[in-house]
Amino acid sequence: MQRLLVALGAIVMAAGVAVADSSVTTQRTVTKIADGVYSIRHADAPDSNPQGNTTVVIGERAVLVVDSSYLPSSAAEDIAQIRRWTKRPVRYLLNTHWHPDHQRGNSVYVDAFPDVTVVAHAETAKLMASYDAANRERYPKRLQAMKETLEKGPDAELQKTVDGRSRVLAELERSRLQLPSLTFDSELTVDLGNRVVEIRHTGIGDTRGDAWAYLPKEQILVTGDVLVAPVPYFFAGYPADLARTLHRLLELDVKAVVPGHGDVMHDKTYMRAVLEMVETIVGQVNAVVVRIGSLSARLEDVRPQIDVADYRRRFAGDDPRNQEYFDESIEGLIKDAFYQAPK
Numbered sequence: 394m395q396r397l398l399v400a401l402g403a404i405v406m407a408a409g410v411a412v413a414d415s416s417v418t419t420q421r422t423v424t425k426i427a428d429g430v431y432s433i434r435h436a437d438a439p440d441s442n443p444q445g446n447t448t449v450v451i452g453e454r455a456v457l458v459v460d461s462s463y464l465p466s467s468a469a470e471d472i473a474q475i476r477r478w479t480k481r482p483v484r485y486l487l488n489t490h491w492h493p494d495h496q497r498g499n500s501v502y503v504d505a506f507p508d509v510t511v512v513a514h515a516e517t518a519k520l521m522a523s524y525d526a527a528n529r530e531r532y533p534k535r536l537q538a539m540k541e542t543l544e545k546g547p548d549a550e551l552q553k554t555v556d557g558r559s560r561v562l563a564e565l566e567r568s569r570l571q572l573p574s575l576t577f578d579s580e581l582t583v584d585l586g587n588r589v590v591e592i593r594h595t596g597i598g599d600t601r602g603d604a605w606a607y608l609p610k611e612q613i614l615v616t617g618d619v620l621v622a623p624v625p626y627f628f629a630g631y632p633a634d635l636a637r638t639l640h641r642l643l644e645l646d647v648k649a650v651v652p653g654h655g656d657v658m659h660d661k662t663y664m665r666a667v668l669e670m671v672e673t674i675v676g677q678v679n680a681v682v683v684r685i686g687s688l689s690a691r692l693e694d695v696r697p698q699i700d701v702a703d704y705r706r707r708f709a710g711d712d713p714r715n716q717e718y719f720d721e722s723i724e725g726l727i728k729d730a731f732y733q734a735p736k
């Protein structure tokens with residue numbers, strides 16, 4: 394995704410969704426949600442990859458962290474921050490899913506806190522071992538190919554990409570793939586000392602191993618990428634299952650919701666709006682497939698009959714970066730809904 398100059402998009406209010414934020418994040422921000430519970434939003438990486446939010450939960454005995462970010466330097470910065478908050482050790486690190494922007498900092502935590510247990514859903518551990526290992530091998534090869542293209546002639550945009558990726562590669566070479574050491578299938582509850590964290594998997598959505606965390610006493614929900622703001626993340630996933638997972642999350646009483654990316658929310662308005670969009674689009678895709686005939690329907694016939702203009706306005710507003718993100722994300726949603734439509 395192209396990095397453009399920072400200029401907040403106009404505030405668009407429609408159906409209770411306010412768009413004033415950007416899917417491009419340029420600075421690190423720390424939010425105190427409750428005593429001993431913090432959320433850290435990270436600036437995007439130099440290769441333009443967004444970095445997942447990190448949530449820190451401090452109990453009387455130990456600390457639990459949700460997601461370790463993408464850049465080892467971001468994980469190190471978060472650890473330094475945690476050490477300013479508390480002398481207690483990080484005992485648990487939960488990866489909400491396998492995507493690199495939520496787990497590449499794992500090894501930094503293990504080096505800093507040798508007794509830490511890295512926790513994830515069993516599928517997430519498998520996906521990290523396969524996909525992330527492959528991604529790590531592919532990254533320097535693609536960078537090398539870009540450098541070879543640059544040798545043939547100057548290209549300012551490509552040079553920027555190469556510079557950004559070189560900075561990221563230098564970091565990744567100093568870290569390693571750190572797989573979870575404790576996996577679960579449906580639930581795991583951790584008591585950090587007068588602070589209980591319920592870790593749950595209630596169905597697939599964004600990936601096959603999505604996990605979320607909930608503090609029942611404090612009513613704080615940490616969702617991972619089943620909820621991403623200000624523009625939802627659907628690039629590849631399981632739309633009908635995602636809707637079921639969002640229904641399950643909406644049953645919880647919440648005072649705060651930390652999405653996988655974006656700012657902390659204090660009610661369910663955005664979650665409901667995302668669910669409504671997912672259900673409407675899945676419903677539209679299914680209806681068109683039935684009308685055309687499930688055996689003869691092709692994506693290129695179905696796609697023009699799905700109208701997303703209203704949702705684009707609601708979620709992306711006037712910000713071109715949000716619009717670009719929405720356009721790519723929504724194509725993923727429609728494609729997945731089509732291929733997963735009941736046949």
Ligand SMILES: [Zn+2]
Pocket residue numbers: 444445492494495618653654
């Ligand atoms: Zn993410």
